[in-house]
Amino acid sequence: MYPQLHIPDGFLSPQISLLLWVATALLIGIAVRKTSRTDVQLITSQPILMGVLGAFIFAAQMFNFPVATGTSGHLLGGVLAGYLLGPWAGTIVMATVVGIQALLFQDGGLLALGANIFNMGIIGTLGGSFVARGIGTALGSSRSVTIFGAGAAAWLAVVAAAGFTTLQLGLSGTTNVAVGLPAMLGVHALIGIGEALITVAALTFIAQTAPDILSGIASPPKASPVRRMAIGLVIAGGVAMFASLFASADPDGLEAVAEQLGFLNKGVDAPFELFPDYTIPGLDGTASTAAAGVVGMIVVIGLLLVFARIARSRSNS
Amino acid sequence: MIVEPRGVGRDARAAVIATLAFVIAVALLPPGSYLALLLAWMLLAFAGALLGISPTRLARRGLVALPFIVAAIPIVFLRNDELLWAGSVGPLNLQVSGAGLRIALTALLKAWISVQASVLLLALASAPSIVTALRRMRLPDVIATSAGLTIRYLELLRDEARRMLRARTARSASPLGVGREQIGGTIAWRARTTGSLVGSLFLRAYSRAQRIEEAAASRGATGSLSIGTMPTADSRLTLKVVGVLLLVLIITLCGALLPRL
Numbered sequence: 001m002y003p004q005l006h007i008p009d010g011f012l013s014p015q016i017s018l019l020l021w022v023a024t025a026l027l028i029g030i031a032v033r034k035t036s037r038t039d040v041q042l043i044t045s046q047p048i049l050m051g052v053l054g055a056f057i058f059a060a061q062m063f064n065f066p067v068a069t070g071t072s073g074h075l076l077g078g079v080l081a082g083y084l085l086g087p088w089a090g091t092i093v094m095a096t097v098v099g100i101q102a103l104l105f106q107d108g109g110l111l112a113l114g115a116n117i118f119n120m121g122i123i124g125t126l127g128g129s130f131v132a133r134g135i136g137t138a139l140g141s142s143r144s145v146t147i148f149g150a151g152a153a154a155w156l157a158v159v160a161a162a163g164f165t166t167l168q169l170g171l172s173g174t175t176n177v178a179v180g181l182p183a184m185l186g187v188h189a190l191i192g193i194g195e196a197l198i199t200v201a202a203l204t205f206i207a208q209t210a211p212d213i214l215s216g217i218a219s220p221p222k223a224s225p226v227r228r229m230a231i232g233l234v235i236a237g238g239v240a241m242f243a244s245l246f247a248s249a250d251p252d253g254l255e256a257v258a259e260q261l262g263f264l265n266k267g268v269d270a271p272f273e274l275f276p277d278y279t280i281p282g283l284d285g286t287a288s289t290a291a292a293g294v295v296g297m298i299v300v301i302g303l304l305l306v307f308a309r310i311a312r313s314r315s316n317s
Numbered sequence: 318m319i320v321e322p323r324g325v326g327r328d329a330r331a332a333v334i335a336t337l338a339f340v341i342a343v344a345l346l347p348p349g350s351y352l353a354l355l356l357a358w359m360l361l362a363f364a365g366a367l368l369g370i371s372p373t374r375l376a377r378r379g380l381v382a383l384p385f386i387v388a389a390i391p392i393v394f395l396r397n398d399e400l401l402w403a404g405s406v407g408p409l410n411l412q413v414s415g416a417g418l419r420i421a422l423t424a425l426l427k428a429w430i431s432v433q434a435s436v437l438l439l440a441l442a443s444a445p446s447i448v449t450a451l452r453r454m455r456l457p458d459v460i461a462t463s464a465g466l467t468i469r470y471l472e473l474l475r476d477e478a479r480r481m482l483r484a485r486t487a488r489s490a491s492p493l494g495v496g497r498e499q500i501g502g503t504i505a506w507r508a509r510t511t512g513s514l515v516g517s518l519f520l521r522a523y524s525r526a527q528r529i530e531e532a533a534a535s536r537g538a539t540g541s542l543s544i545g546t547m548p549t550a551d552s553r554l555t556l557k558v559v560g561v562l563l564l565v566l567i568i569t570l571c572g573a574l575l576p577r578l
Contacts, residue, residue, distance in 0.1 A: 010425070048533065052470050054467030055466070109382075169389075175392060194508065198512045206516045312369075
């Protein structure tokens, strides 16, 4: 059971893809600005640490642990990155990781990359890190409490990313939200437990073996009891709102919105049509269509054989 | 993976633009335009052949995106238009929607073709040269540097992770032994073991970052690493981009003109 969060190209409508590209670009732009004047400097060169930790997140995603036969806990790493590097730098690292996964491993599409970065980088890392910080601040900012907050946020981040993925697919008309959403949320609620456990265990390990590294990382500021209560209430309210949004996500309403915005059908129609009734002039009749089909198939297979020959001579030379 | 240095020192901007434009053109094709998709794939197969990749190998590489089809399965059975079949299987009342089937199949084919496009991009330009090209196209410096380093240390850290995993397997944290007996502790224990591995991998990565930083500083680096030398600009870039736009236009026209099913 692996998280199904890397949307390939073709599953999102172009409109949704572009919209999410714009949103992602804006937020990553803010993140770039924030990291360039950040004071969280663990070692003098932040970009080096970010680059190496990008590779670390990549490698950490290989770690899984068996839950039962055929099922394994698995790490996505967004909140972990956010905790270790700070929300903004962590978001950039996660965005880079998702981008490289698309580019080098074809894990997720290129046009859908905006959406994938949005779900895993913005929602999963930036959102998750802020929730983690909030929980930490609300409960008193001790190391163990902030680590607990990171665990809770890691679970929430995976579930939220799955929810957003499904909503985007629903708006694109490629999935049925009424069926898809409970299924995706259910599966990822389980996957999220693995994410939370690994995140907490990893942070605990680092806090025990190398406390100096973690203490170099900005821990949430000490807050007064009133402020703590306020932050706690805000987070609880946010989570409740978010949960009710999903629980009540009226699929018909969503589809109505999609239809109104024209996603369902606009993506379907070509800019213009010359042969609206799907026939080519002069090619009426089943017999001639079939004949054309056979000829076409022969041409395609012939061309492919030629391509194969070209490929062989090219790769030998 | 980043083994082969083909295209190093070449301006990869044209390749990046062409791939993105191709993927967008394919994404814009309306559902059911199978002929246009076939044509787009034939174009890819031809380009692949010129790069020494046979159509069968390319087609096989495209299969990685297919498991995602699970997401589109509900609409095949839950849409109410163009019913192809309705009946009951056991206790379930099922119906197959023609429109749903068309959308699912088109999404699948588009995913399959788009993956092959990025496979070709990687055959055409090395990963570092793609990052350099993106940086030339105004990708922020922090991201470019961080991406370049991630690519550089990717295999190294994955190798490290692989060794740690092998060591763990040797000490067995798997739930079922050969005789299906329960070994390796509770789920929480297994999660803690895995988390500790992740933590110690982080510490190794962190100290490596420190070493890289020292090495870079001793060579006079200023924080923004230039990833290799900037290749000379492609003098025929404008011409190539025009060609790419023409290609996109052809694919879009095919989507509009060719009969759809």
